[in-house]
Amino acid sequence: MNPNQVLGEENPFEAMHARFDLAASKLGLDPGLYQILRTPDRELTVAIPVVLDDGSVQVFTGYRVQHSMARGPAKGGIRFDPNVTLDEVRALSAWMTWKCAVVNVPFGGGKGGVVCDPSKMSPGELERVTRRYIANILDIIGPDRDIPAPDMGTNGQVMAWIMDTYAMHAREASTSVVTGKPVELGGSLGRIEATGRGLQISVRESLQRMEVDPATCSAAVQGAGNVGQVTAQFLHQMGVKIMAISDITGALVNEKGLDIKALRAHLAKHRTLDGFDQGDRMTNSELLELPVDILIPAATENVITSRNAENIRAKLLVEGANGPVTAAADKILEGKGIFIVPDILANAGGVTVSYFEWVQDRQGYFWSHDEVDGRLEVMMVKAINDVLDMAERFEVSKRIAAYMLGIDRVAKITKLRGIYA
Numbered sequence: 001m002n003p004n005q006v007l008g009e010e011n012p013f014e015a016m017h018a019r020f021d022l023a024a025s026k027l028g029l030d031p032g033l034y035q036i037l038r039t040p041d042r043e044l045t046v047a048i049p050v051v052l053d054d055g056s057v058q059v060f061t062g063y064r065v066q067h068s069m070a071r072g073p074a075k076g077g078i079r080f081d082p083n084v085t086l087d088e089v090r091a092l093s094a095w096m097t098w099k100c101a102v103v104n105v106p107f108g109g110g111k112g113g114v115v116c117d118p119s120k121m122s123p124g125e126l127e128r129v130t131r132r133y134i135a136n137i138l139d140i141i142g143p144d145r146d147i148p149a150p151d152m153g154t155n156g157q158v159m160a161w162i163m164d165t166y167a168m169h170a171r172e173a174s175t176s177v178v179t180g181k182p183v184e185l186g187g188s189l190g191r192i193e194a195t196g197r198g199l200q201i202s203v204r205e206s207l208q209r210m211e212v213d214p215a216t217c218s219a220a221v222q223g224a225g226n227v228g229q230v231t232a233q234f235l236h237q238m239g240v241k242i243m244a245i246s247d248i249t250g251a252l253v254n255e256k257g258l259d260i261k262a263l264r265a266h267l268a269k270h271r272t273l274d275g276f277d278q279g280d281r282m283t284n285s286e287l288l289e290l291p292v293d294i295l296i297p298a299a300t301e302n303v304i305t306s307r308n309a310e311n312i313r314a315k316l317l318v319e320g321a322n323g324p325v326t327a328a329a330d331k332i333l334e335g336k337g338i339f340i341v342p343d344i345l346a347n348a349g350g351v352t353v354s355y356f357e358w359v360q361d362r363q364g365y366f367w368s369h370d371e372v373d374g375r376l377e378v379m380m381v382k383a384i385n386d387v388l389d390m391a392e393r394f395e396v397s398k399r400i401a402a403y404m405l406g407i408d409r410v411a412k413i414t415k416l417r418g419i420y421a
Contacts, residue, residue: 009328010302012091018327020094023403026394033411036419040090041074041108042066046136048114050128060116062133066146067093067109070414073144074110075100075351077151077180078158080129084113088301095322096351098406099344103383105355110146112137118153130158134165141166143176143362149354150180152300160185176361179354188357190372191350195320196230197373198349201380202318202341203235203294209388210316210339215239218292220253220314222246222284223299224273227320227347229264231296236260240294244287247273251287254279289313297324298347304329312338319343334397342399344406345387352379 009015017038024034048060063086066074076096079089089111097109114133118126140146150159159181166177175186183189190197207214217240221228224247232242242260244253252258252273259278266276288295288303289311297303298320304312309325309332317333318341319325325333325340333340353376360366367375391401 009305009326011087012301012323013087013094015323015327016091016094019330019399019403020407023400023407026396026400027404027408027411029407029411030415032419033414036414037068037407037410040065040067040093041069042140043086043090044137044140045086046133048129048132048136050125050132052125053122060114060129060133062112062114062136063089064112064137064140064146065089065093065110066140067111068097068410069108069145070410070417071101071108072106073108073142074146075105075107075149075354076110076112077149078112078114078133078154078162079151080114080116080118080126080153080158082115082117084115089113092322095344097410098403099348099351100355101406101409102345102387102402103348103352103379104409105352105379107147107351107355110148111151112148113151116153126158127161130161131165134162135169138166138169141177142170143174143358147176147354147358148178149351156180156182156187159187176358179357181357186357186361188353188360188372189367189369190376191353191357192226193230193234194353194372194376195227195347195350196234197376198352198380199227199231199296199298199318199320199346200234200238201349201377202346202384203240203296203316204238205381205384205388206316206318206339206341212293212315213239217241217294217316218243218257219294219296220244220251220287220290220292221296221298221320222251222287222303222324223297223320224267225298228296228298229267231298231320232258233260233264235294235296243292244279244282244290245273246284246287246299249274251282251284252276252279253282253287253290294318296320300324302326304333306332309333310336312336315339317341318346320347322347330397330399340398341384342402345383345398345402348383349376349380352376 295314301323
């Protein structure tokens with residue numbers, strides 16, 4: 001074991017608390033507010049009995065955690081994955097609280113998850129799991145309570161089932177109960193690429209602060225899902241050379257730069273990097289350690305830990321996934337002078353356009369793609385500059401500055417509302 005490795009560092013809830021505690025201490029947060037903001041408002045665990053296609057019955061476990069509703073309805077995705085845990089959902093819901101506050105979206109933080117493997121389920125089984133899960137958490141969700149969205153293992157079709165299930169029980173259309181829906185059902189133009197667009201803006205603004213020309217930069221993207229693909233495309237359009245990208249099967253690297261258009265066409269057809277022969281194969285772990293200027297971990301959490309942080313050679317690290325860097329790894333990366341744009345800022349494009357979708361559904365009037373992009377640009381640039389300015393003012397890392405900004409905004413609202421007794 002690496003002597004620098006910290007036992008238990010990969011527990012996401014503990015990682016979130018470690019950053020929260022440091023930011024709270026820098027802010028001098030009132031002890032009472034500290035206790036309120038550190039504790040989730042509500043946690044619900046449900047059993048989901050489902051009749052499978054073969055006639056057998058399986059009981060799945062589902063979670064929904066609402067971390068805070070001080071600034072507005074809870075907001076956060078629903079994850080279908082065999083490795084979902086309550087601690088993971090708790091951490092993700094808290095990150096959503098800070099993320100919404102950082103970009104100044106009037107939502108609180110929520111998150112959901114079902115312990116299942118959607119890759120091994122038929123469409124019918126997936127629909128039955130979705131509908132029963134939503135029926136079981138129906139009392140705590142709604143357009144003014146808690147608004148789910150897609151996450152790992154879920155997509156627009158799952159959101160359509162959620163909307164329909166809620167509508168059947170509420171006896172109303174309720175398009176604003178969920179975001180990330182197909183456009184035909186009230187989804188927003190620009191939502192699919194919103195997270196990748198936000199990451200591009202984060203890279204662009206960071207490079208400006210670093211006084212570096214994007215055309216001189218190379219990048220590696222861990223993750224070839226929607227976020228990774230879109231980010232690679234947008235960075236390529238900025239002039240950045242995309243040297244490597246990866247999916248669950250491993251990574252593909254080409255020192256001369258990958259053909260992103262051909263790569264996306266291959267992924268659209270085959271849904272995997274296998275068979276795309278325009279580069280050399282390596283592992284996901286090796287991709288992280290490539291000598292590139294920009295590293296985008298856009299796959300899953302805890303990919304950079306105390307075990308490999310010393311080997312990271314990128315100058316700019318922009319977090320596309322939630323929690324890709326552990327708290328223990330933060331100290332090592334900061335010591336190396338790496339410019340880090342944290343997840344609660346960098347990947348906030350998704351929740352920002354989810355907010356736009358909710359607004360459009362509520363008013364029954366929909367914006368053009370250019371309007372959505374323009375509004376996203378304004379909010380992301382403002383948030384990035386707010387965080388970078390706070391980091392300089394308090395002489396803290398950009399991650400702790402983002403936490404400080406988010407915590408401070410939630411704390412002020414909580415104090416104004418008071419404590420109901």
